[in-house]
Amino acid sequence: MAxxxxxxxxxxxxxxxxxxxxxxxxxVYGIIGMINFAHGEIYMIGAFVAVIAFTAFSNLPLVVxxxxxxxxxxVITAAxxxxxxxxxxxxxxxxxxxxxxxxxxxxxxxxxxxxxxLQGARNKPVPPMIQGGFTVxxxxxxxxxxxxxxxxxxxxxxxxxxxxxxxxxxxSLGRQQRACEQDKTMAALLGVNVDRTVSLTFVxxxxxxxxxxxxxxxxxxxxxxxxxxxxxxxxxTAAVLGGIGSLPGAMLGxxxxxxxxxxxxxxxxxxxKDVAAFSILVLVLIFRPxxxxxxxxxxxx
Amino acid sequence: MMLQVxxxxxxxxxxxxxxxxxxxxxxxxxxxxxxxxxxxxxxxxMTICGVAxxxxxxxxxxxxxxxAERTDDIVRRGVACSPEGRRIFPRMTVLENLRMGxxxxxxxxxxxxxxxxxxxxxxLKERAQQRGGTLSGGEQQMLAIGRALMSExxxxxxxxxxxxxxxxxxxxxxEAIRRINAQRRMTVLLVEQNAHxxxxxxxxxxxxxxxxxxxxxxxxxxxxxxxxxxxYLEGGHA
Ligand SMILES: Nc1ncnc2c1ncn2[C@@H]1O[C@H](COP(=O)(O)OP(=O)(O)OP(=O)(O)O)[C@@H](O)[C@H]1O
Ligand SMILES: [Mg+2]
Numbered sequence: 001m002a003x004x005x006x007x008x009x010x011x012x013x014x015x016x017x018x019x020x021x022x023x024x025x026x027x028v029y030g031i032i033g034m035i036n037f038a039h040g041e042i043y044m045i046g047a048f049v050a051v052i053a054f055t056a057f058s059n060l061p062l063v064v065x066x067x068x069x070x071x072x073x074x075v076i077t078a079a080x081x082x083x084x085x086x087x088x089x090x091x092x093x094x095x096x097x098x099x100x101x102x103x104x105x106x107x108x109x110x111x112x113x114x115x116x117x118l119q120g121a122r123n124k125p126v127p128p129m130i131q132g133g134f135t136v137x138x139x140x141x142x143x144x145x146x147x148x149x150x151x152x153x154x155x156x157x158x159x160x161x162x163x164x165x166x167x168x169x170x171x172s173l174g175r176q177q178r179a180c181e182q183d184k185t186m187a188a189l190l191g192v193n194v195d196r197t198v199s200l201t202f203v204x205x206x207x208x209x210x211x212x213x214x215x216x217x218x219x220x221x222x223x224x225x226x227x228x229x230x231x232x233x234x235x236x237t238a239a240v241l242g243g244i245g246s247l248p249g250a251m252l253g254x255x256x257x258x259x260x261x262x263x264x265x266x267x268x269x270x271x272x273k274d275v276a277a278f279s280i281l282v283l284v285l286i287f288r289p290x291x292x293x294x295x296x297x298x299x300x301x
Numbered sequence: 302m303m304l305q306v307x308x309x310x311x312x313x314x315x316x317x318x319x320x321x322x323x324x325x326x327x328x329x330x331x332x333x334x335x336x337x338x339x340x341x342x343x344x345x346x347m348t349i350c351g352v353a354x355x356x357x358x359x360x361x362x363x364x365x366x367x368x369a370e371r372t373d374d375i376v377r378r379g380v381a382c383s384p385e386g387r388r389i390f391p392r393m394t395v396l397e398n399l400r401m402g403x404x405x406x407x408x409x410x411x412x413x414x415x416x417x418x419x420x421x422x423x424x425l426k427e428r429a430q431q432r433g434g435t436l437s438g439g440e441q442q443m444l445a446i447g448r449a450l451m452s453e454x455x456x457x458x459x460x461x462x463x464x465x466x467x468x469x470x471x472x473x474x475x476e477a478i479r480r481i482n483a484q485r486r487m488t489v490l491l492v493e494q495n496a497h498x499x500x501x502x503x504x505x506x507x508x509x510x511x512x513x514x515x516x517x518x519x520x521x522x523x524x525x526x527x528x529x530x531x532x533y534l535e536g537g538h539a
Contacts, residue, residue, distance in 0.1 A: 172404070179390055179401050185352055186388040188372035191405035191452070 002139035007266035008259065009136075013150045013219065015258020016157035020212035021235035022242065022250035023164065024081075024205025030181045030245040031201045032093070037104040038084055040232015041111035042206045046077040046213025047223040048115055051124045054217070062129060066214075073210040080111075081206025082199055090195070108228075115225040125222045153215045160211060161251050164204070168247060177201060181245075230274065234261075237281040243294020252293060256280075302361075303328045303456055303488045304349065309358035311341075311348045318344040320512035321358065326456070331482050331489040333499040333520065335533055336509035342492040343385040345509070346458045349490075350382050351375045362456065377405050381454035383462060385492075387445040391434025395425055398433050398444055402451030410453065418447040421477050438465040446474065450481070456488045457481075463495045471495065475502050496533040500524045508533075 021043050028036045053072045057065040088107045092099045133147030168174040179187040180197045188194050216231070217223055238257040242249025257277050264276035284291060304326040311319040318341045326332045336342050347353040349360060351372040360368045367375050376382075381402075390398050399418060403411050419426040422443040428436065436444060446462055459478070463471040475498055481487050493499035500506050500520040508516040508529060516529065523529045 172400075175393070175397060175401060176404070178393065182390045182392055183388055185372075186384065186390065187401075189350060189352065189376060189382050189384060189388075190401050190448070191373045191376040192401075193371075193373050 002137055002142050002144050003266065005136065006144045007262045009146055009150060011259035011262030012255060013153050014262060015255035016154050017212045017215055018235045018238045018257050019251045019254025020157055020160065020208045021231060022238040022254040023247065024209050025236050025239040026244055026247060026250040027201050027205050031198055034100045034104065035236065038107035038111055039205065039209060040228030041108050042077060042081050043209035043213050043231060044225065044228030045080050045111065045115065046073050046210030047217045047227055048119060049073040049076045050214040050217040051126050051223055054126050070211060070214055073214050074207045077210035077213065078203040078206045081202040085199060085202040112225050119225065121225065123222045123224050126217055128221055130218060149218055153219065156211065160208065165247060173200065234277050237277050240281060240291055241284050243291025246291065246293045249291055249293035303363060305361045306349065307359045309348060309355045309360060311344055311353050312356050318512055319348065322514055324507055324514060326488055326490050328488055329486045330505060331478065331491060331503045333503035333506040334490065334492045334509060335496045335499060335506060340509045341512045342509055343460055346382060346460050346492060349458065350380060379455035380458065381449040381452045382458040383445040383449040383460060385460040387441045389433035389436065389441045389444055391432065393433055394430050395433060395444055396429045398448050399451050402448035406452045414451050414453060418450055422447055439467065439470060442466055454487065458490050460492045461494055463493065463498065471498065478502060
C-alpha cells in the first residue's frame with residue numbers, strides 16, 4: 001500500500017511534466033494538422049535556459065530566482081517555438097502532407113546539434129535547490145515521501161492547465177484559436193489573422209514546454225541535449241492516448257503516462273519502463289485510435 | 302461606388318473559373334447575382350473576400366484597392382460574408398459562433414446586435430447553448446446569416462441564403478434583408494439559385510454564365526427578360 005502510494009506520487013509528478021509538453025503537441029496538431037517533432041527539443045531548450053538562468057540568479061532569494069527563471073525560460077523558449085514555425089513549417093504550408101513532417105524531424109535534429117555545439121555534449125548539473133518534504137506514511141521500514149518539489153511541480157502544472165483551459169475556452173484569443181482549428185477559411189472571413197493565431201499556438205505550446213523544462217531541471221538536477229527526445233516521444237504518446245487535438249486529453253494522457261511509467265518501474269522493471277509507455281501507444285492505436293477524449297473522425301459539419 | 306470588380310480572372314489550378322468579370326455595387330444597393338451551377342458565383346464572392354486570389358483584374362472597396370489584400374484585412378474594412386456551405390464552427394455553441402461574427406465590430410454594440418439577430422431568428426435564441434455542428438441545416442443557415450450580421454458590415458455578401466430553408470423562412474430572410482438594407486443602409490450582394498425571389502428583392506442584378514457576366518439590368522428588367530425567364534425562372538415559383 002505504502003509502496004503503491006509512493007509510485008503514484010512519483011507518477012503524478014512525472015505525468016505533470018509530460019502533460020505540459022503534450023499540450024504543445026495537441027494544440028499544434030489541432031491547428032495545422034501536423035506532429036511537431038521538434039517540440040521535444042523545444043522543451044529541452046527550456047531546460048537549458050533554466051540551467052543557465054539558475055546559475056545567473058543563484059544569488060537571489062530562491063522564490064524570486066524560480067520566478068525569474070520561469071519567466072526567462074518561457075520567453076526565450078517561446079521565441080524558439082515561434083521561430084521554428086516561421087522558418088521550418090510556414091513556408092511549407094500548402095505543400096504535400098509529408099513535407100512539414102520531414103521538416104520537423106530535420107528541425108529536431110538541428111536543434112539537438114545546435115544545443116550540443118553551444119553547450120557541449122556533457123551533462124549540465126544544477127545544485128538541488130528545493131529540498132525536504134513530508135513523510136506521508138510509514139509502513140514497516142518503508143516511508144512514503146512527498147517532497148516540496150513534487151508538490152510544487154504538481155500544483156504549478158494544475159494551475160497552468162486550469163488557466164490555459166480557461167484562456168482557450170473563454171477569451172477572444174482562445175475563441176480565435178479554436179475557430180482556426182475548426183475552419184481557417186471561415187475564421188479569416190470573420191477577421192481572424194490566421195497566421196498570427198498559428199504563431200500564437202506555437203508560442204503558447206513552447207511556453208508550457210519551457211515550464212516543464214524548468215520543472216525537470218529542478219527535479220532531476222541535470223540536463224543534456226538529448227533530453228527532449230524521449231520526453232518528447234512520451235508526451236506525444238500522451239497526446240495520442242488522450243486524443244490528439246484534445247486539450248483535456250493531453251493533460252489526462254500526460255498524467256496517465258506518468259503513472260503507468262512509475263507503476264511499471266516500481267512493480268516490473270525500471271529498465272523496461274520506456275517500453276510501457278509505447279506499448280500503451282500501440283494498444284490505444286489499435287483499440288481506440290481517437291484516444292480517450294478524442295472525437296471520432298466522422299462528424300456532421 | 303461601394304464595390305467595383307474590373308476584369309477579374311480567377312483560376313483553380315489550370316481551371317479558369319472567372320474569365321474577366323466586371324461588376325459594381327453602389328452604396329445602399331441590393332444586387333443579385335444569378336447563374337447556373339458551376340457558373341462561378343461562389344468563386345466571385347470568394348475572390349472579393351480574398352479567399353481565392355484574382356490572377357488578373359482589380360477589385361476596389363470603398364475607394365481602396367483590395368485585390369491582393371489578406372482576407373482578414375478585407376473583412377476588417379467592413380465586408381462580411383455568409384459563405385457557401387454555411388461553415389458554422391461545429392464545436393462552438395451558437396452564441397460562440399455569433400461572438401466570432403462580432404470580432405471586428407465595436408464591442409459596445411455587441412448586446413444590441415445580438416438582440417437584433419435573435420429578433421430576426423428567434424430559433425437561434427432558443428438554441429444559444431447548442432453546438433453549431435448539431436443544428437439542423439436550416440438553423441445553420443440562420444446562424445451563418447446572423448453571424449455575418451454581427452459585424453455590422455457595410456457590405457454584406459450572401460451565398461445562397463435561402464438554401465435548405467422552408468418557404469416561410471425564406472420569405473422571412475428576404476424580408477429581413479430588405480429591412481436591414483433599408484434601415485441600416487447596408488449594401489448587399491446576393492448570390493441566389495432562387496432567382497425569382499432574388500430579382501424581386503434586388504435593385505439590380507447580374508447573370509453569370511461560365512465565368513462571364515452575360516446580362517445586367519434592374520431586377521424588374523431581368524425578371525421580364527425572356528432569356529432569363531427561360532434559363533432561370535421556368536416553373537416552380539409562386
Ligand atoms: N477548389 C476548387 N478547385 C477546382 N475547381 C473549383 C474549385 N472550386 C470551384 N471550382 C470550379 O470552378 C467553377 C465555379 O465554381 P463555383 O463554386 O464558383 O460555382 P457556383 O456558380 O457557385 O455554383 P453553384 O451554384 O453550384 O454553387 C466550377 O466549375 C467548379 O467546379
Ligand atoms: Mg456556389
